[in-house]
Amino acid sequence: MILTVTFNPAVDHTLRIEESPQVGRVHRATEGGQFDAGGKGINVSQYLAALDSDTVATGLLGGFTGDFIRSKLSDEPFETTFVDVPAPTRVNTTILTADGEYKFNENGPKATEAAVDELLQWIEALRPNRVAVAGSLPPGIGPDAIDRIARAGPWKTDVDVGGKMLTNLAAAYDTCKPNEEELAAAVDREIADVDDAVMAARELLNRGYDRVVTSLGSEGAVLVTPDVSLYAEAVDTEVIDTVGAGDSLFAGVLSALERGLSEREALKTGIAVAGRVVATAGTSPPSFEDLESLRDEVDVRSVPLASD
Numbered sequence: 001m002i003l004t005v006t007f008n009p010a011v012d013h014t015l016r017i018e019e020s021p022q023v024g025r026v027h028r029a030t031e032g033g034q035f036d037a038g039g040k041g042i043n044v045s046q047y048l049a050a051l052d053s054d055t056v057a058t059g060l061l062g063g064f065t066g067d068f069i070r071s072k073l074s075d076e077p078f079e080t081t082f083v084d085v086p087a088p089t090r091v092n093t094t095i096l097t098a099d100g101e102y103k104f105n106e107n108g109p110k111a112t113e114a115a116v117d118e119l120l121q122w123i124e125a126l127r128p129n130r131v132a133v134a135g136s137l138p139p140g141i142g143p144d145a146i147d148r149i150a151r152a153g154p155w156k157t158d159v160d161v162g163g164k165m166l167t168n169l170a171a172a173y174d175t176c177k178p179n180e181e182e183l184a185a186a187v188d189r190e191i192a193d194v195d196d197a198v199m200a201a202r203e204l205l206n207r208g209y210d211r212v213v214t215s216l217g218s219e220g221a222v223l224v225t226p227d228v229s230l231y232a233e234a235v236d237t238e239v240i241d242t243v244g245a246g247d248s249l250f251a252g253v254l255s256a257l258e259r260g261l262s263e264r265e266a267l268k269t270g271i272a273v274a275g276r277v278v279a280t281a282g283t284s285p286p287s288f289e290d291l292e293s294l295r296d297e298v299d300v301r302s303v304p305l306a307s308d
């Protein structure tokens with residue numbers, strides 16, 4: 001079972017407006033707003049469940065927005081165990097306009113070490129094979145909260161956290177999933193192309209990660225382990241919005257690894273799942289019925305580097 005941890009969940013509010021936003025104007029949404037239960041780990045659990053992988057979602061929730069997320073997730077086919085925090089969980093807003101996508105994220109309510117202690121007790125009791133910690137940390141807790149989880153049991157721990165945070169973690173991790181910007185922040189230099197991404201990912205392997213999966217947006221993704229460096233282009237599809245794209249790539253890769261598939265198949269699965277999710281508004285999981293045929297369209301190639 002893959003247990004996800006979302007320290008900083010969010011109600012994801014998606015709005016569509018026709019024109020580009022302008023200072024001082026009231027913009028009217030063209031249709032009703034969409035509200036999803038979000039936060040990266042929660043999204044990962046939703047995609048895992050839609051992929052028929054066994055998952056439990058955990059994390060911290062508070063207030064009326066926390067109640068909304070609990071009630072939304074009660075319809076989902078997976079268990080949840082959230083620790084209560086006093087202040088309301090944040091609301092993050094995505095505005096889809098004619099000229100693209102605008103995303104506004106709150107910092108989230110303050111969390112305490114006591115909440116982390118309680119969460120750890122739940123994780124230990126649930127005995128997962130893998131723990132995937134995903135998303136930002138709320139005010140009040142630092143990277144040591146993630147290290148504590150990684151060190152608390154025999155499970156593999158995977159992370160999708162900010163770029164600099166990746167260099168602040170000290171425990172041993174299985175997979176990390178930075179996006180291009182986060183990978184650049186982790187190695188402190190620009191990533192201009194696939195070769196740069198592979199070089200930077202190889203550097204991260206030396207910092208305690210066994211596998212680095214980097215999403216490159218519309219360019220696709222790379223997966224690097226000590227043995228392989230793989231690249232796959234993104235699926236050619238109409239992009240409605242990219243919110244949840246990285247989470248779905250992460251979920252696809254983890255579900256394939258849990259099934260014992262190869263690194264190549266894991267990357268293929270991640271790319272195919274992300275291709276479906278970007279073609280859907282918001283973060284709710286789409287149908288993955290035709291995933292097999294979509295996977296067949298994904299071409300994975302090894303990336304030899306000049307230094308090889």
Ligand SMILES: O=P(O)(O)OC[C@@]1(O)O[C@H](CO)[C@@H](O)[C@@H]1O
Nearest residue numbers: 010038039040092105135136244
């Ligand atoms: O502020 P964070 O924790 O980095 O990201 C949170 C978030 O933007 O990530 C998800 C999409 O990946 C959304 O559900 C959510 O609003």
